[in-house]
Amino acid sequence: MNRLPGALVLLVLMSGAATVxxxxxxxxxxxxxxxxxxxxxxxxxxxxxxxxxxxxxxxxxxxxxxxxxxxxxxxxxxxxxxxxxxxxxxxxxxxxxxxxxxxxxxxxxxxxxxxxxxxxxxxxxxxxxxxxxxxxxxxxxxxxxxxxxxxxxxxxxxxxxxxxxxxxxxxxxxxxxxxxxxxxxxxxSPSSCTINNNNPIEINFGNVPQRAIGTDPLTSSIVSNRRLTYSCPDAGITTPITITYKGTSSSFDSRLLMMTNPNVGTAMVRAGAAVPVNGSFLTRITNSVGGDDVTFSLVRRNNAIPTAGAISGSGVLVMGVP
CATH class of the missing domain: 2.60.40.1090 (Fimbrial-type adhesion domain)
Known part of the structure; x- marks a missing residue:
């Protein structure tokens, strides 16, 4: 009897899936x-x-x-x-x-x-x-x-x-x-609150005899009084603040701002005390306004008479928080 050879065929069906x-x-x-x-x-x-x-x-x-x-x-x-x-x-x-x-x-x-x-x-x-x-x-x-x-x-x-x-x-x-x-x-300090509306505070002591300049910030007779005003554009801000006297101090007294004459410096006095350069005083804004009276005094080195001529200096007042 003739037999038909058998064949086993494995059919594999595959499908492809694209990858993304x-x-x-x-x-x-x-x-x-x-x-x-x-x-x-x-x-x-x-x-x-x-x-x-x-x-x-x-x-x-x-x-x-x-x-x-x-x-x-x-x-x-x-x-x-x-x-x-x-x-x-x-x-x-x-x-x-x-x-x-x-x-x-x-x-x-x-x-x-x-x-x-x-x-x-x-x-x-x-x-x-x-x-x-x-x-x-x-x-x-x-x-x-x-x-x-x-x-x-x-x-x-x-x-x-x-x-x-x-x-x-x-x-x-x-x-x-x-x-x-x-x-x-x-x-x-993300604030547009200002000191004196961001206007420069110019202190002009005028013509000063060298010997008239005192040696102590609290007793020097060469002074200029100023009002500092604080304001914030948004209403309702009430908070303690600090005012910092920023600058370079003189070589003979850290309370004094350095001037172009090395024997002279300028102090900022508030409430009977000199604010050290790069130091600050505590004050307050109430309902977005505030203010302080300060005195700038010209001071000379003890036992030194400044040479004659124009002198100048510059500093910055910065508002911050305690």
């Missing part, structure tokens, strides 16, 4: 980093802390974020989107140095104060593997209040940016978390 690298980002031109669907990319980057051009905001600049969409064989209309989203969390969380400050994000030239709204579309990534800038810059609002000084040190954590990636072809998503740290030291 839909969440790739980099910071400041660094290497591209990818995250799987549902995951979160994490970055940390140092940024420069500086006052913006309009002087109403402190900007945290220097983090250039790019993202791209790199598909394999998908239609041209497939697109990824990066946005603020509740799925990623608060778009911007300020660091501990800014807890008492107003903050926000500048997104594509628009300013959004904290809490930054969800659903702001920042950038679209077509499926061409080309990096697209994701333009979001944190900022700190400068308030008209001297009680909110800012003192940033290199390495301080400034805050965290959180964004979400979605697309127009399925329900998958990824996230991004970018932690900002300080690349520079930065200190400012």
């Amino acid at each position: 690298e839909a969440a790739q980002c980099r910071v400041n031109g660094g290497p591209w980093r990818q995250v799987d669907t549902g995951g979160t990319l994490t970055f940390q980057v140092p940024v420069t802390v500086r006052v913006g051009a309009d002087t109403s905001r402190i900007l945290l600049e220097g983090a250039r974020l790019d993202c791209r969409f790199t598909p394999y064989g998908f239609p041209a209309w497939y697109t990824d989107h990066w946005s603020t989203s509740a799925l990623a969390g608060a778009p911007w969380t300020p660091g501990p140095k800014f807890i008492n400050q107003g903050t926000g994000l500048r997104i594509n030239r628009g300013y959004y104060n904290t809490p930054v709204p969800f659903g702001i579309r920042i950038a679209n990534m077509p499926n061409n593997a080309v990096g697209v800038p994701v333009d979001a810059t944190p900022y700190i609002l400068i308030r008209n209040n001297p009680t909110n000084p800012i003192d940033v040190r290199i390495g301080d954590v400034l805050g965290v940016l959180r964004l979400s990636q979605t697309n127009n072809y399925d329900s998958s998503r990824t996230g991004l978390s970018l932690t900002y740290t300080a690349a520079n030291n930065f200190a400012i």
